[in-house]
Amino acid sequence: MSTTTARTRPARWGTAARHTLLIAGSATVIVPFVWMFLTSVKKRSEVFTRLWPSEWHWENYVHAWQAAPFERYYLNSIVMTVGIVVGHLVLDSLAAYAFARLRFPAKNPIFLLLLATMMVPQFVTIIPAFSLVVQLHWTDTYWALIVPRLADVFGIVLLRQYFSTIPKEIEEAARLDGCGRLRTFVQVVVPLSSASLATLAIFAMLFAWNDFLWPLLVTNGDEMRTIQIGLAAFQGRYATSWNYLMAGTLTSAIPTIVMFLIFQRALIRGVAGTGVKG
Amino acid sequence: MVSTTAPTVGRSVQEPVRRSVRDRYSRREVLTAVGFLIPALVILGTFVIYPIASGGFLSLTSWNGFGTAQKFVGLANYTRMFADHEFWNSLLVTAVYALGVSVLSVASGLVIALLLDAPLRGLSIYRGIYFLPVVTSSVAAAIVWRYMLDPSGVVNRLLTGVGLPTVDWLNQRWTALAALTLLTVWKNLGFNAILYLTALQALPVSLTEAAQLDGASLWQRTRWMTIPLLRPMTFFVVVQALITAFQSFDLVYVLTGGGPTGGTEVLGMLMYRYAFKLGEFGYGAAIAFATLALMLGVTLVQWKATGSGESDLA
Structure with a gap:
């Protein structure tokens, strides 16, 4: 992350001791994942009896995906995730720009109100939000999965902070050339903010893909279940088929792990950024 | 909802000092x-x-979720809550869980961050590994832990391997809560380590270097300088841990379903x-608002206790 500052720092611990401790810590983190993979290719009779599978049963993955409509769960999760990520990028950045750059009445009170909602646990909003969605006849639709989460305060705060650091002169040059606010925003501000937008996108993606309680409430049938809800239901039905369950679990986790590996820098920068305020 | 409520009367020459909304903002x-x-804002x-x-408002009614009959019952839901032994049980469980998660999050995040805070080969690999559970869904993490904590699972096999009796982790009250606590800490370890690492790298090197020249040992420097300097971040990590515990749902739903027997x-x-x-x-809405009040209260107490999050030495 910051190799330049790290290079000047003296080592606190002996290198060998640090590696030993870090490897021990890493083991507790990574062993469950290795265990999940090994179990997913075992015969059922070896699930609890062998550490290493005697034969590799890759077809477990096919069986797991046939035992429940995992393709459908996957598709639903992809649609929901794309919707939420795009929503956050567009709605959050527009609002953030207004808070960072434009002058309008009651700007600070509105911003503080939004900030205050960040302290409120989702349990407080979820009952009324759920009955609202029921009244709109949105249960078991993509509307219910996406629309209520199209914008979020975290993204607005994150982007507002970044937009404020862009020198005003850059925008003024564009405005003198006759660009309207929206065009200035799209053609000047957005390209300058790609790193912050990437951070927001990866956070939104992780949130959407892993979200549980809201999709659990607003979906009833297999048709509209997301991967997390489908997986939890699968666990209820096939509680003892640990090899299939592990195969399903691993495939559910792959998208976030891949996205993490690609966007690692953006994500870690974002996490580090949340702490700076604290 | 944001548009100006500017008076439609034109600007009066007699009152140049009091500027109207229309003057201060361009339409x-x-x-x-x-x-x-x-x-x-609409969303x-x-x-x-x-x-x-x-x-x-809902927390003041006896609504069953269907129809329009939201019968107003005043504070009845709240008085019922204070007499409900299930609520007190839940409060106790949440308090023990929140305490455990806070203490262990600070300890584990701090240790890993101290180990990572200096040049080291493979640093980014370690960081990536510790972050793996953070990006994994709670459902997936809880399913794997259930598998490992099964009566005939790998944890119990390790226990019998060293001659200890097996434990039915998820079917006994306190071991189930301990498992849930450890799972929560395990899942957020990478997040807390990155927070502490960021704070560590922002500390001035000169202070600890001076102490080192004065003969302070590594332990003395860490205990009496680094940790006190990290106090604002510790406050932040504890607040994050409390929020996690008070908002916890997915992990519990999949790991234990709230059991055994609450x-x-x-x-x-x-x-x-x-x-x-x-x-x-x-009644559900009343429980949700009680959770909100508790969360705000505990954060406030914690904020006062750590001296508004200021560090001692800075």
Whole structure:
């Protein structure tokens, strides 16, 4: 992350001791994942009896995906995730720009109100939000999965902070050339903010893909279940088929792990950024 | 909702000092701002801000979630809550869980960050590994832990391997809560380590170097300089841990379902059971508001206790 500052720092611990401790810590983190993979290719009779599978049963993955409509769960999760990520990028950045750059009445009170909602646990909003969605006849639709989460305060705060650091002169040059606010925003501000937008996108993606309680409430049938809800239901039905369950679990986790590996820098920068305020 | 309420009367020459709303804001700019804000504010207003107000009202009714009959019952849901042994059980479970998660999050995050804070081969690999559980869904993480904690699972096999008796982790009250606590800490370890690492790298090197020249040992420097300097971040990590514990649902739902016999029924699970399993929306909303009040209260106490999050030495 910051190799330049790290290079000047003296080592606190002996290198060998640090590696030993870090490897021990890493083991507790990574062993469950290795265990999940090994179990997913075992015969059922070896699930609890062998550490290493005697034969590799890759077809477990096919069986797991046939035992429940995992393709459908996957598709639903992809649609929901794309919707939420795009929503956050567009709605959050527009609002953030207004808070960072434009002058309008009651700007600070509105911003503080939004900030205050960040302290409120989702349990407080979820009952009324759920009955609202029921009244709109949105249960078991993509509307219910996406629309209520199209914008979020975290993204607005994150982007507002970044937009404020862009020198005003850059925008003024564009405005003198006759660009309207929206065009200035799209053609000047957005390209300058790609790193912050990437951070927001990866956070939104992780949130959407892993979200549980809201999709659990607003979906009833297999048709509209997301991967997390489908997986939890699968666990209820096939509680003892640990090899299939592990195969399903691993495939559910792959998208976030891949996205993490690609966007690692953006994500870690974002996490580090949340702490700076604290 | 944001548009100006500028008086339609023209500017009066007699009062040049009191400037009207119309003077201070350009009409064009305000309209642009409204356009930029409307999409996000409509969504947040409808699905976050209105529900907070509506939930507050709901907690004063005995609504079952169906029909329009929201019978106003005053504070009956709250008085019922204080007499409900299930609520007190849930409060105790949440308190023990929150305490455990806070203490262990600070300890584990700090140790890993101290180990990572200096040049080291493979640093980014370690960082990536510790972050793996953070990006994994709670459902997936809890399923794997259930598998490992099964009576004939790998944890018990390790125990019998060293001659210890096996434990039915998830079917006993306190071991189930301990498992849930450890799972939560395990899942957020990478997050807390990165937070501490960021804070560590922002500390001035000169201070600890001076102490080192004065003969302070590594332990003395860490204990009496680094840790006190990290106090604002510790406050932040503890608040994050408290929020995690008070908001916990997914991990509990999959790992134990709140059992055995309420042994891991945190406030979120209790709210879910009453509102969505038993259809008592009013009572569920009251539990949700009690959770909010507790969260704010504990954060405030913690804020006072750590001296507004200021560090001692800075």
